[in-house]
Amino acid sequence: MKYFTKFDSKAVADLLIEKALFYKTNSRVDLNKGSGKRIGCIFLNPSLRTRASTQIAALNLGMEPIVMNMDKEGWALEMKEGAVMNKGTVEHIKDAAAVLGSYFDILAIRAFPSLTNKQEDIEDFIFNQFVKYSGVPVISLESAIRHPLQSLADMITIQEQWKGTKKPKVVLTWAPHIKAIPHAVANSFTEWALGCGHELTITHPQDYHLDPQFTKGAKIELDQHKALEDADFVYVKNWSGFNDYGKIVTTDSAWMLTEKHLKHAKNAKVMHCLPVRRNLELSDEILDGKRSIIQQQAENRIYAAQAVISQILG
Numbered sequence: 001m002k003y004f005t006k007f008d009s010k011a012v013a014d015l016l017i018e019k020a021l022f023y024k025t026n027s028r029v030d031l032n033k034g035s036g037k038r039i040g041c042i043f044l045n046p047s048l049r050t051r052a053s054t055q056i057a058a059l060n061l062g063m064e065p066i067v068m069n070m071d072k073e074g075w076a077l078e079m080k081e082g083a084v085m086n087k088g089t090v091e092h093i094k095d096a097a098a099v100l101g102s103y104f105d106i107l108a109i110r111a112f113p114s115l116t117n118k119q120e121d122i123e124d125f126i127f128n129q130f131v132k133y134s135g136v137p138v139i140s141l142e143s144a145i146r147h148p149l150q151s152l153a154d155m156i157t158i159q160e161q162w163k164g165t166k167k168p169k170v171v172l173t174w175a176p177h178i179k180a181i182p183h184a185v186a187n188s189f190t191e192w193a194l195g196c197g198h199e200l201t202i203t204h205p206q207d208y209h210l211d212p213q214f215t216k217g218a219k220i221e222l223d224q225h226k227a228l229e230d231a232d233f234v235y236v237k238n239w240s241g242f243n244d245y246g247k248i249v250t251t252d253s254a255w256m257l258t259e260k261h262l263k264h265a266k267n268a269k270v271m272h273c274l275p276v277r278r279n280l281e282l283s284d285e286i287l288d289g290k291r292s293i294i295q296q297q298a299e300n301r302i303y304a305a306q307a308v309i310s311q312i313l314g
């Protein structure tokens, strides 16, 4: 494996899940595997979990992680080919990524979408410029359209939690937010849940349809209460408009998940990638209650990253 940027196949997902669960109980078993190697973690946006869990994962494999907050501490990067750089940007991605490629054995990049330039975001332009010019293996720490390490951790968590014999009913439900939020987590969760063979229902208000390239094969049910009936796992997530790109179409607080919403889903476990805005996206009663498996998801981010880095190291 050279790149970890999206769902590959069920076989690869199963292998990574198995590897991650092994590392969860034997975290330092491969301490020599990455010895003498460096991973560069490049952040163009804020992070708590991804930043810490990726470093811990690398350290568990004996690798040296170096974190660069390029948005604040690096030179302003020019991404466009052939640009005349007579404005704010100082260094071209061609030069910067090539230098980073020569410093690191693996590069890991976080690059959120603009939410204004739909075409560029859909093409994952900024992330792919790093891939194109670095020449080394690249891991996505969340790009404009995907967050595969999060989704891998989500799949690990579902596998750990699910004790039933039938397939679990998994529901992705939209939640209110005050800001325009990326589609990456929702897209990726959909991609991985379907790819791993889960039965997925997506529910959201009118006009919040996700990019159909991700939702093909999912059941879309716009009645949230109906969608939540008999759910085994409920993934709560806000996203902004896709058709009306990057827009907040509604902030209807009736969509915020409470116990009342789960009246017909007695055993449902609730998931969220974090950070969560309490009592806006999700109620305290759910977050602090028995249904929440959110802390477990966050912990599994370490082992998801460790499995991926280990696989790239070979």
Ligand SMILES: NCCC[C@H](NC(=O)CCC(=O)O)C(=O)O
Pocket: 142, 179, 181, 182, 183, 184, 185, 273, 274, 275, 277
């Ligand atoms: N990396 C995980 C989540 C990143 C992003 N959240 C945010 O931007 C939160 C911003 C705020 O709440 O102000 C999202 O939900 O897609």
Ligand SMILES: NC(=O)OP(=O)(O)O
Pocket: 046, 047, 048, 049, 050, 051, 142, 150, 273, 274, 275
């Ligand atoms: N879930 C997640 O990616 O969190 P951070 O943005 O804090 O890394």
